[in-house]
Amino acid sequence: MEQRHLGRTGLRVSRIGLGTLTWGRDTDEHDAADMLKTFWEAGGTLVDTADVYGDGEAEYLLGRLMDGLVPRRDLVISTKAGSVPDPERRFDGSRGHLLAALDASLARLGTEYVDLWHIHAYDPGTPLEETLQALDLAVSSGRARYAGVSNFCGWQLAKAATWQLAAPGTRTRLASTQMEYSLLQRGVEREVLPAALDLGVGLLPSSPLGRGVLTGKYRHATPPDSRGASEDLAPFVEPYLDDTATRIVDAVTTAADGLAVTPLQVALAWVRDRPGVAAPIVGARTAQQLTAALSVEALSLPDEICRALDDVSAPVHRYPDHDWSTL
Numbered sequence: 246m247e248q249r250h251l252g253r254t255g256l257r258v259s260r261i262g263l264g265t266l267t268w269g270r271d272t273d274e275h276d277a278a279d280m281l282k283t284f285w286e287a288g289g290t291l292v293d294t295a296d297v298y299g300d301g302e303a304e305y306l307l308g309r310l311m312d313g314l315v316p317r318r319d320l321v322i323s324t325k326a327g328s329v330p331d332p333e334r335r336f337d338g339s340r341g342h343l344l345a346a347l348d349a350s351l352a353r354l355g356t357e358y359v360d361l362w363h364i365h366a367y368d369p370g371t372p373l374e375e376t377l378q379a380l381d382l383a384v385s386s387g388r389a390r391y392a393g394v395s396n397f398c399g400w401q402l403a404k405a406a407t408w409q410l411a412a413p414g415t416r417t418r419l420a421s422t423q424m425e426y427s428l429l430q431r432g433v434e435r436e437v438l439p440a441a442l443d444l445g446v447g448l449l450p451s452s453p454l455g456r457g458v459l460t461g462k463y464r465h466a467t468p469p470d471s472r473g474a475s476e477d478l479a480p481f482v483e484p485y486l487d488d489t490a491t492r493i494v495d496a497v498t499t500a501a502d503g504l505a506v507t508p509l510q511v512a513l514a515w516v517r518d519r520p521g522v523a524a525p526i527v528g529a530r531t532a533q534q535l536t537a538a539l540s541v542e543a544l545s546l547p548d549e550i551c552r553a554l555d556d557v558s559a560p561v562h563r564y565p566d567h568d569w570s571t572l
Contacts, residue, residue: 246288246542251523253445254420256360256391258321260517261539262291262449264528269302271475272530277306278314279532285315287539293423293449293526295325295365296350308355317356323449324350325395325423327365327376338368338376347383362389363423366396373401377408377416384417393421393446399436406444421447421523427516428493428558429455429485435566442521450516453525454538458485459512461498472530496557500550513541515554 248257263284268277281292294303304324311317326346329337337343347362362383364376380392394405402422409416422441424433426448433448441448454460457472463486472478494508501508516525529535546554 246290246539248290249523250447251361251391251449252420252441252447254391254418254447256321256420258291258524259289260524261289261513261541262293262323262524262526263289263535264451264526265292265294265303265307266298266528267303267530268294269299269306270477274306274309276531278310280529280535281307281310281315283532283535284539285319287542289539290319291321291323291449291524291526293323295328295363296346296353297325297328297330297365301349301353304350304353308353312355321360322354322356323361323363324354324359325363325365326350327368334370336366336368338364338366338371338373338379340375340379340382343376343379344382347379347388351388358387359389361391361393361420363393363395363421364397367394367398367401373405374408377405380409380419381415381417391420392417393419393423393449395423397422397424397437399440402437402446403440403444406440406446410444419444419446421449423449423451423526425452426450426519426522426525427453427455428459428497428512428554429490431558431560434560435562438521447523448521449523450525451528453516453527454509454512455485455490455494456482458482458490459494459497459508461494461501461508464491464494464498493554493558496554500546500554504544504546504550506544507537509537510541510544511546511550511554513538514544514546515551517541518545518551 246259249260251258326343327336383389406419409418426433472482497508497511501511527538
């Protein structure tokens with residue numbers, strides 16, 4: 246699998262990443278082992294998790310699988326901290342919480358360091374410089390090799406990245422930002438992606454298949470074994486089952502038929518090759534699903550197909566997102 250630099254850093258990652266959102270909850274150890282081995286054998290390196298996935302079980306499971314199944318040195322392990330199960334405070338970006346969460350993640354993963362550590366979301370209740378100092382301490386102590394953020398809007402990302410760049414050699418530059426990005430969700434193109442490109446921050450798209458909708462599986466009905474039929478994940482899928490999404494999925498399906506490939510391959514190739522994207526994170530539930538996603542490695546979409554998909558999925562960008570003189 247092709248490797249790409251993550252942002253303006255020396256870290257290289259496979260251009261498709263493996264997500265573990267369902268590990269330890271809907272994905273058991275056997276299926277997780279099959280997926281990790283399949284991913285590794287295909288040349289995949291980037292494995293993404295978080296301390297809250299499966300209430301920590303995803304990290305624990307990944308740690309067990311690295312202990313014998315796949316060499317630790319062959320993987321780029323990315324995890325996140327900052328989300329908390331507190332209805333009064335969804336995110337805790339305090340230095341104390343973040344560093345304690347990182348130590349707990351390392352214990353579950355059974356490793357002395359993670360290759361990439363993300364702040365899971367912006368915490369308005371904590372000064373940003375305090376949150377970012379946790380990244381600096383994690384890297385300077387060797388517990389994380391690189392650092393990034395997740396779910397930061399445009400101004401938050403720009404402020405954080407600029408703050409880190411303001412003291413080179415003292416603060417850790419942001420390597421990446423993880424954001425939802427697909428043909429069904431192109432909101433990052435307004436301000437997040439331009440900021441990331443300008444500041445040298447690599448984009449790691451989550452839900453690159455539109456929460457599974459872009460595979461076409463929901464065109465006629467909701468499969469009983471799908472996330473859309475799951476009690477936990479149905480609300481996650483439902484927003485992308487509207488008329489706008491249907492129009493985009495139909496276009497993806499038409500493109501796939503014309504290229505003799507699958508809608509999954511078309512949708513994943515589109516987001517993988519967008520400017521600024523380092524590696525979409527694919528959250529498969531089985532090795533079979535993962536193999537289907539990894540088959541996109543050989544596919545590059547023709548320019549005319551890309552333009553057609555751009556047009557049908559184009560978000561509405563108005564002032565001040567576009568140059569005011571063109572409006």
